[in-house]
Amino acid sequence: MAELVVIRHGQAAFGQDNYDVLSDLGRTQARAAGTWLRGMDWVPDRLISGTLERQRDTLTEMGFAGDIEEHAGLNEYDFGDLLRARFAGDVPDLVRGDRKTHFRTLRDTVFLWQDDAIEGPSETWGEFTSRVEDARRFATDTASKRVLMVSSGGVIGQLVAASLGAPASQMMQLNLQIKNSAITRFVFSGDLFSLSEFNATPHFATPETAALLSYS
Structure with a gap:
């Protein structure tokens, strides 16, 4: 083995x-x-x-x-790209600057990605x-x-x-x-x-x- x-x-x-x-x-x-x-x-x-x-x-x-x-x-995976796709390029400042918000948004964004619910990511x-x-x-x-x-x-x-x-x-x-x-x-x-x-x-x-x- x-x-x-x-x-x-x-x-x-x-x-x-x-x-x-x-x-x-x-x-x-x-x-x-x-x-x-x-x-x-x-x-x-x-x-x-x-x-x-x-x-x-x-x-x-x-x-x-x-x-x-x-x-x-x-x-x-490119989380920045997923964020830009999810928010149509207008990513909230709090997502970028607040650590707790960042990781909560990361989790929720990946769940949407897994469900093919984000339009136009560079990678499915x-x-x-x-x-x-x-x-x-x-x-x-x-x-x-x-x-x-x-x-x-x-x-x-x-x-x-x-x-x-x-x-x-x-x-x-x-x-x-x-x-x-x-x-x-x-x-x-x-x-x-x-x-x-x-x-x-x-x-x-x-x-x-x-x-x-x-x-x-």
């Missing part, structure tokens, strides 16, 4: 013009995840990232040797789930026994929901729980693909590292 370990990227630049940049905390989180995996004698024999800067940099900061493969199917819900499945097949069509992959919360939520046969809405409930640099683990063999661990952060489980925890 082989393992696929999926890491959510470290903390990015929430609230800034360019979200796709790791913060200093995000880089520290990524290094902590890599250190913990090595301490458990878990060293990957295949490295995969999405094409987003925050994903690639997280994998680099984790410090494992080897070439990094990229798959765009691991990139996060069906296209998103198809590319995530393509990325999963890419990662597991391998002779490697330990695959390390860095992605984002929505993709990880979809991977977990699909592996459990859960309804589409469950993807978003999972998405909102996933911590920066959290570890989600699957086992795979042939057509078998099963969840074995979700959203774990043992690298933050001491008094010294607890302050590293973040969600966005």
